[in-house]
Amino acid sequence: MEQEAQGHAGYRVHVEEVFEGPMDLLVHLVKKNEVDLYDIPIAVIASQYMDYLKMMKGLNIDVAGDFLVLAATLAHIKSRMLLPCCEEDQDEEDPRMEIVRPLEEYLRLKYAAEDLSLRNQLDWDVFARGAPEIAELSEEPSEDLVQVSLFELIDAFKRIVRRVSAEEFFHITVDTISVKSRIGEIVDFLEGRDSVTFEALFEGQVTKGQIIVTFLAILEMAKSQVIRIMQHRASGVIRVFYG
């Protein structure tokens, strides 16, 4: 890769092709130096890490900010190791643990990823039957069950968004969805009853957010005339009528 990069002036390599990320580079260095993960010579590793960053910059590789964050962490650990403060009977733990722990966790998951990729993968190592003789066998599909993933639903939505201008969708936010959700609950509550008191709709709504959402839901429902809101002239009780 080195010769290649030198051969082409202006040739840019994404750092992902070299090291997926800073943790990957660190793993590589620990491995290359054949050092004990639990006793990393931090000065050596930190300086090699910096050399790599310099080299990558020299090769016009985009070095992401993540690499610099880890470089700073390594430098910090190195400086703490130099401080004579923590000699014997130290209460303070080895400063290197700051990097060893995540490294350990990362390695364990890397092994897991390797194990996974060694399994017999469907549609690569093994193949199942497609939907054979489907025309012959599928008469009428079952009525009551439907199988789709959430992602398919989102995909369908995406297709529509692509076709329609975005203004139609700008108001889809977490808040409006909370309101929609509450509308559903209110309809559940109203089903089978003609009317309920306004207050009844706030039962169990304790937080300020819940109350606001319930109120917005009632307004929205009144606006789309799913409900009617009436006040009794004499008692002043507000009732919500369904349908």
Added chain:
Amino acid sequence: MDSLKPIIESLLFASDTPLTVDNIRAVLETGDRRSIRAALESLARDYDTQKRGFFLSEVAGGYQLRTRPEYRQWARRLKKTKPARLSRAAMETLAIVAYKQPVLRSDIEHLRGVDCGGTLRTLLERGVVRVLGRKDLPGRPLVYGTSKRFLEMFDLKDLNNLPTLKDLQEIGEAWPNDST
């Protein structure tokens, strides 16, 4: 030939369409016609003598594994007990109902640009969409929303757990004309 048999069987098994002797030869690269034919005959005999659930059918100039006719009734019943899939049109309609509820049929049709009566009826019949009420407009049109069944189907605790456009944006979805 002994090793040819299981390999050819695996090809027949994995193929969605009938395979000709030449198809098989092309995959195996080696292998003369005669031994392929012999392996196919031997497989066909195996299926018959061992009373397997399928047989080797010679169709359209090729060979295909098929469910044995006497067991078709079971296979048919299996299809019936299996969940049906929603069509693309139904998915789009459902997505609009989910994200835009409470919504009118005319709103859905405005967004999809086509008549949605049929798909809406299917969704109502399947119980994933329900009528929330009527709107006080000329003709008192029905207002639609999703049902509890919808949440179950997508394994959602409530509608708040439905991913929003913003969530998708965050994992790097490219949205056209983004304004969210």
Added chain:
Amino acid sequence: MDSLKPIIESLLFASDTPLTVDNIRAVLETGDRRSIRAALESLARDYDTQKRGFFLSEVAGGYQLRTRPEYRQWARRLKKTKPARLSRAAMETLAIVAYKQPVLRSDIEHLRGVDCGGTLRTLLERGVVRVLGRKDLPGRPLVYGTSKRFLEMFDLKDLNNLPTLKDLQEIGEAWPNDST
């Protein structure tokens, strides 16, 4: 049981998804669990001893016929499969989701030390990762987990069947492959 075997085989053969013992029972209407299980075991043995081109895989809580891995090169050629394998980065992200689920994107990124939006999107699109819901934290971030498709794709009976995470001290000198 003799008649059960070919029927069950025909069901496995006709199904495009893994079948559970209960799926099979629902189709057969009669048939106790034990004899279905016995028939399945007997079929699995047949496929092994007779060196068939396929085998019975216990996957995603059910049973599915699959071509034998030793014939992968032929099946691949037949299916003209492109190497649509997941990248190393995607595999690492997937492993984190599998082992740490329910998990937030920020947890994954913290572990891997890099942005994971792109790989997460790929995994969602491939259907191996799914949105489980939202976490009650500021911003209500999405919570991710693996899907049934994940089990099917990686030939896993269930999530408990994931190998336990290795103890690094035990592994000793064996380093995972890195990208160099």
